[in-house]
Amino acid sequence: MHSSVTSLAAILGLGAVLLALPHALSFSQQEILVFLTINVLVVASYRLLTLTGEWSLGHVVIMGVGAYASALLSKRLGVYVPVSMLLGAVTAAMVALALSFPLFRMKGFYFLIGSFAAGEIIRLLWKRFRDPFGGPKGIKKIDPMPDFDIGIYAFDFFEPVSYYYLALAVVGVSLWIMWRIERSPVGLTFHAVHWQDRLAEASGVNVRAYRTLAFVLASGFAGLSGALLAHYIGTINPNSFDVEQMVFVLTWTIVGGTATFYGPILGCVVLTILNEIVLREAGFEQMRPLIYGLILILSVLFMPKGLESLVRGALSWQNARKKKVGETQATE
Amino acid sequence: MAPPVLEIDSLTMRFGGLTAIDRLSFKVERGAIHGLIGPNGAGKTTTFNVVSGFYEPTGGAVRLRGETISGLRMYEVARRGVVRTFQHSTLFAELSVLENALVGTHMSFPPNIFAAMAGVDKANRRAARARAEEALDFFGLSGLADELAGELPHGHQRALGMAVALAARPDVVLLDEPFTGMNPEETGRMMELMVKLRNTGVTILLVEHDMHAIMGLCDRITCMSFGRLLAEGNPQEIRHHPDVIEAYLGGARHVA
Numbered sequence: 010m011h012s013s014v015t016s017l018a019a020i021l022g023l024g025a026v027l028l029a030l031p032h033a034l035s036f037s038q039q040e041i042l043v044f045l046t047i048n049v050l051v052v053a054s055y056r057l058l059t060l061t062g063e064w065s066l067g068h069v070v071i072m073g074v075g076a077y078a079s080a081l082l083s084k085r086l087g088v089y090v091p092v093s094m095l096l097g098a099v100t101a102a103m104v105a106l107a108l109s110f111p112l113f114r115m116k117g118f119y120f121l122i123g124s125f126a127a128g129e130i131i132r133l134l135w136k137r138f139r140d141p142f143g144g145p146k147g148i149k150k151i152d153p154m155p156d157f158d159i160g161i162y163a164f165d166f167f168e169p170v171s172y173y174y175l176a177l178a179v180v181g182v183s184l185w186i187m188w189r190i191e192r193s194p195v196g197l198t199f200h201a202v203h204w205q206d207r208l209a210e211a212s213g214v215n216v217r218a219y220r221t222l223a224f225v226l227a228s229g230f231a232g233l234s235g236a237l238l239a240h241y242i243g244t245i246n247p248n249s250f251d252v253e254q255m256v257f258v259l260t261w262t263i264v265g266g267t268a269t270f271y272g273p274i275l276g277c278v279v280l281t282i283l284n285e286i287v288l289r290e291a292g293f294e295q296m297r298p299l300i301y302g303l304i305l306i307l308s309v310l311f312m313p314k315g316l317e318s319l320v321r322g323a324l325s326w327q328n329a330r331k332k333k334v335g336e337t338q339a340t341e
Numbered sequence: 342m343a344p345p346v347l348e349i350d351s352l353t354m355r356f357g358g359l360t361a362i363d364r365l366s367f368k369v370e371r372g373a374i375h376g377l378i379g380p381n382g383a384g385k386t387t388t389f390n391v392v393s394g395f396y397e398p399t400g401g402a403v404r405l406r407g408e409t410i411s412g413l414r415m416y417e418v419a420r421r422g423v424v425r426t427f428q429h430s431t432l433f434a435e436l437s438v439l440e441n442a443l444v445g446t447h448m449s450f451p452p453n454i455f456a457a458m459a460g461v462d463k464a465n466r467r468a469a470r471a472r473a474e475e476a477l478d479f480f481g482l483s484g485l486a487d488e489l490a491g492e493l494p495h496g497h498q499r500a501l502g503m504a505v506a507l508a509a510r511p512d513v514v515l516l517d518e519p520f521t522g523m524n525p526e527e528t529g530r531m532m533e534l535m536v537k538l539r540n541t542g543v544t545i546l547l548v549e550h551d552m553h554a555i556m557g558l559c560d561r562i563t564c565m566s567f568g569r570l571l572a573e574g575n576p577q578e579i580r581h582h583p584d585v586i587e588a589y590l591g592g593a594r595h596v597a
C-alpha cells in the first residue's frame with residue numbers, strides 16, 4: 010500500500026515536471042522536446058520488439074509507413090488528422106504482419122539482415138512511385154493537427170508547446186499500454202520465448218505467433234510515432250527514415266540497455282540532451298553519426314548492460330545504505 | 342483392453358547418413374511408468390525429440406490415443422497432452438522459479454492481450470498462479486519461488502524442469518534423465534513423487550541411466566540399442582535379458 014502511494018506520488022510529480030518543462034525552454038529547445046517525446050515512443054516500441062529476442066533493422070521504416078499512411082490519408086482522402094494517425098498506426102501494424110511471414114522464417118542474424126532488406130524495399134517503393142508517395146521528394150504540406158480547445162487549454166498546433174502536450178498524451182498512453190502488456194502473462198510469454206524458445210514451445214506456446222504478436226504491436230506503436238512526426242514537421246521523404254535514423258534508435262536502445270522498460274527511454278533522453286547541449290553548442294553537429302558510433306562502441310565495451318545498470322546500482326546502493334541506517338538506529 | 346495411450350510404430354529418424362532410430366516400435370499403456378533405456382547414443386533423446394514434435398520422423402508414425410501426432414509442431418503435440426522435459430537442464434534461467442512454473446500453465450490459462458490491457462484477467466492470473474504454486478509445492482520448491490532459476494543448484498533445476506512440465510497437467514510426460522545431478526536421497530524422494538504422480542493418472546515415459554531408479558519404478562521397460570528395439574518386458578525380464586546385459590557390457594555400463 011505504502012509503495013503504491015509513493016509510486017503514485019512519483020508519477021504525479023513527474024507529470025507536473027513534464028507539463029511545466031517547455032515553459033523553461035527556448036523556442037528551438039521546445040521543438041527538440043517534441044522530437045524527443047516522439048523518439049521516446051520509437052525506442053520504447055523498439056524494446057517491445059526485442060522482448061522476444063529478435064532485433065530488427067526495419068523499425069524506422071515501419072515508423073515511416075505510419076507517417077506516409079497518415080499523411081496520405083489526411084491529404085488525399087481528407088481523413089480527420091487524429092483518426093488518420095490511428096489509421097497510420099494500424100497500417101504499420103498490418104505491413105508488419107505481412108512482413109512477418111517471410112521474416113519469421115529467419116532467426117537472429119538472418120532476421121536482422123532480412124528486416125533491413127525489407128525496410129530498403131519499402132523505401133525503394135516510396136522513391137519509385139511518385140504517385141502516391143511523391144518519389145524522392147516525398148510528401149509536402151502535410152495537414153497539421155487541427156486546433157482545438159479543451160476548456161482549460163486551447164491547443165494551437167503552430168506552437169511547439171501545444172504539439173508537445175499532444176505528443177506527451179499520446180506517448181504517455183502508449184507507454185502505459187506497453188507497460189501493462191509487459192507485466193501481463195503475455196509479457197511473461199514474450200520473455201519465455203526470448204530466453205528458451207524450445208522450452209516455451211514444449212509448454213504449448215506457439216512461438217512463431219508470439220514473435221509475430223510482439224513485432225506487430227511494436228510496429229503499430231512505431232507507426233503512431235511516425236504519424237506524430239509527420240503532422241508536426243509537415244514534410245516527409247524516404248530519407249527521413251533511412252538507416253542513419255535506425256542507427257540512432259539502436260544507439261539509444263543499446264546505450265540505455267534493454268533489460269528494463271525505462272532503459273531505452275533513458276538512453277534516448279540522455280543522448281538527446283548530450284547531443285543538443287554538447288554537440289550543437291560546441292558546433293560538432295556535423296559529426297553526430299561519428300560520435301554516436303563511438304558512444305555505441307564505448308558503451309558496448311565498458312557498459313554492456315547499459316545506463317539502466319548504473320541506475321540499478323545506485324538504487325541498490327541507496328537501499329543498502331538505508332538498511333544500514335535503519336539497523337544502526339535500531340541498535341541505538 | 343484399453344488401447345495404448347502412446348504408440349510408436351516403426352519409427353525411423355535419419356540424420357544424413359546416420360540412422361539414429363531404426364524402425365522402432367513399442368506401446369505405452371495408460372497410467373504406466375514406462376522406462377526407455379539403452380547405452381549412450383542409443384537414440385533415446387532422439388525418440389523423445391520425435392515424439393514431442395521437435396523433429397519430423399523420416400519414417401513411421403507416433404500415435405496418441407490412435408491419432409497420428411508425428412509431424413505436428415511441438416506446441417501442437419503439447420496441446421494434445423504430451424509434455425516433455427529436456428536432458429540438459431533447460432529452463433528460463435533469467436526468470437524466477439515461480440515465473441518458470443507460470444509459463445508451464447500457458448495451455449491451461451492462455452494469456453489474452455485484450456483482457457490483460459483492460460485488466461479483466463485477474464481471475465485467470467490468480468488461477469494460473471495457484472496452479473504454478475501447486476506444481477512448485479509438489480516438488481518441494483515453494484521456498485525458492487522468488488529465486489532466479491539459473492541460480493538454483495543442479496538437483497533443484499531438474500526438479501523445476503519437471504514442475505514446469507507438470508504445471509501443464511499433461512496426460513503423458515516424457516522425462517529425459519530427470520535424476521542426473523541428484524544425490525541418492527533426492528533421487529529417492531523423486532521416485533516417491535513419480536509414483537504419486539502416476540497414481541493421479543499421468544502416464545510417464547522415463548529415460549534414465551540410474552538402473553536402481555528404473556528397476557524400482559517402471560511397470561514396463563523398453564531397451565534400445567543403436568536405434569533399434571533390443572528387448573521389452575517388466576523389470577525382472579529386462580534385468581536378466583542376455584541381449585540387454587550384452588549391450589550394456591559392450592557400452593561399459595552395468596545393469597544393477
Ligand SMILES: Nc1ncnc2c1ncn2[C@@H]1O[C@H](COP(=O)(O)OP(=O)(O)OP(=O)(O)O)[C@@H](O)[C@H]1O
Nearest residue numbers: 356359361379380381382383384385386387388428
Ligand atoms: N540433430 C542431430 N544431428 C545429427 N545426429 C544426431 C542428432 N541428434 C542425435 N544425433 C545422433 O543420434 C544418435 C542418438 O543420439 P541420442 O541423443 O538420441 O542418444 P541417447 O540415447 O539419448 O544417448 P544418451 O544416453 O547419451 O543421452 C547419436 O549418435 C547422436 O550423435
Ligand SMILES: [Mg+2]
Nearest residue numbers: 385386387428
Ligand atoms: Mg539422451
